Amino acid sequence: MFQQLRRRTPLGWLQLSHEKSRLLVALSGIAFADLLMFMQLGFQAALYDSNTRLHRSLQADIILMGSQTRNLQRLSTFSRRRLYQAMDVPGVKSAEAMYVSNMVWKNPQTRRDTEILVIGINPDKPAVDFPEVNAKLAEIKLPDTVLFDRASRGDYQKTIAQIEQGETVKTELERRTVTISGLFKLGASFAADGTLITSDQNFLRFFPRQQAANVSLGLIKLQPGVNHQQVQALLKARLSQDVNVLTHQEFIEFENNFWRTNSPIGFIFNIGVSMGFVVGVIIVYQVLSTDVNAHLREYATFKAIGYRHYYLLGVVFEEALILALLGFIPGLTVSLGLYQLTRTATNLPMYMTLMRALQVLILTIIMCVISGAIATRKLQAADPADMF
Numbered sequence: 264m265f266q267q268l269r270r271r272t273p274l275g276w277l278q279l280s281h282e283k284s285r286l287l288v289a290l291s292g293i294a295f296a297d298l299l300m301f302m303q304l305g306f307q308a309a310l311y312d313s314n315t316r317l318h319r320s321l322q323a324d325i326i327l328m329g330s331q332t333r334n335l336q337r338l339s340t341f342s343r344r345r346l347y348q349a350m351d352v353p354g355v356k357s358a359e360a361m362y363v364s365n366m367v368w369k370n371p372q373t374r375r376d377t378e379i380l381v382i383g384i385n386p387d388k389p390a391v392d393f394p395e396v397n398a399k400l401a402e403i404k405l406p407d408t409v410l411f412d413r414a415s416r417g418d419y420q421k422t423i424a425q426i427e428q429g430e431t432v433k434t435e436l437e438r439r440t441v442t443i444s445g446l447f448k449l450g451a452s453f454a455a456d457g458t459l460i461t462s463d464q465n466f467l468r469f470f471p472r473q474q475a476a477n478v479s480l481g482l483i484k485l486q487p488g489v490n491h492q493q494v495q496a497l498l499k500a501r502l503s504q505d506v507n508v509l510t511h512q513e514f515i516e517f518e519n520n521f522w523r524t525n526s527p528i529g530f531i532f533n534i535g536v537s538m539g540f541v542v543g544v545i546i547v548y549q550v551l552s553t554d555v556n557a558h559l560r561e562y563a564t565f566k567a568i569g570y571r572h573y574y575l576l577g578v579v580f581e582e583a584l585i586l587a588l589l590g591f592i593p594g595l596t597v598s599l600g601l602y603q604l605t606r607t608a609t610n611l612p613m614y615m616t617l618m619r620a621l622q623v624l625i626l627t628i629i630m631c632v633i634s635g636a637i638a639t640r641k642l643q644a645a646d647p648a649d650m651f
Contacts, residue, residue, distance in 0.1 A: 279554070279586070293594065294591075297595065302535075306613070307529070311523075313452035317391075320392045324485040325495055328479075351501070354494040356486045359384075360480070361480040362478060370418065381459045393460075453522075545634075
């Protein structure tokens, strides 16, 4: 079979390369369609990844949240009594409260008001898997002291440099003077430009409307060796219906599901991928259809000398596959540059993955094959009796 392939005349490639200008236009169109799909898939992945980085960093086996919670930005509080009740469940090691809210603060560098996510934790119990935060838990016990996310979106270069040199920076948060005593790295998301972490007591000072008895999240750690699903079932049976009991992974998926199904932005990215695919189908169809029309007499001649219709179909599909592979390369190359540009400008986690590259390559091949299948209908008209 390989010997037959080597002896076979690459008719599809010869036809494409004969009209070099048409080939370049076709490859540009396919690259553009691939670029659309790459960017939409990249934004979609960044949406899920950026909005769940805090979720993944939580040091908890089970998370309690209000039953009316929609996502991290729309948390409904629940009574702190649920944490005390959880402590009575066999297998539970600890149950700590976390407070989360968006607040307005003054950018210490530009002095402009902007919104930022503020998290209040118990400084005596590490709650997040950030070594920089855990090393400064004693400092956030001080009144009006916070830690700042160095990967926040905005102009903070001078502020970060000052803190790295050991200086303390003061600014305003909800009209209170606060001191930034340290840095950590989390990153911006589609929902928040940045994050501050402080103690639960400081959080309540910043946000007096928040009652200490009403918590945003409950972080539950389990005893080593216990079955997480069994303890989760016990907690669901013991606690009131005003809280949801989720494992760590379920909590992450809960956030992703909100952006995937309940947020218009997730739908928009899916539509963007579909539109890129459709644009590619149309472009490749126009190229292949034009090529078939231009060589219709040659195809009729092939039929007259005994070549079957399936052979002619194979030529068109060969052209479609060549276009898919050659058009994918510039599309991937340009996408890598745009990923880097977007990551630098927005601090969103835009990274090319092998699975995404394979996904777009497969979509490109399917796109070109569909176009080829539509274009081959004109080969039925290649009748030698009509052509000559």
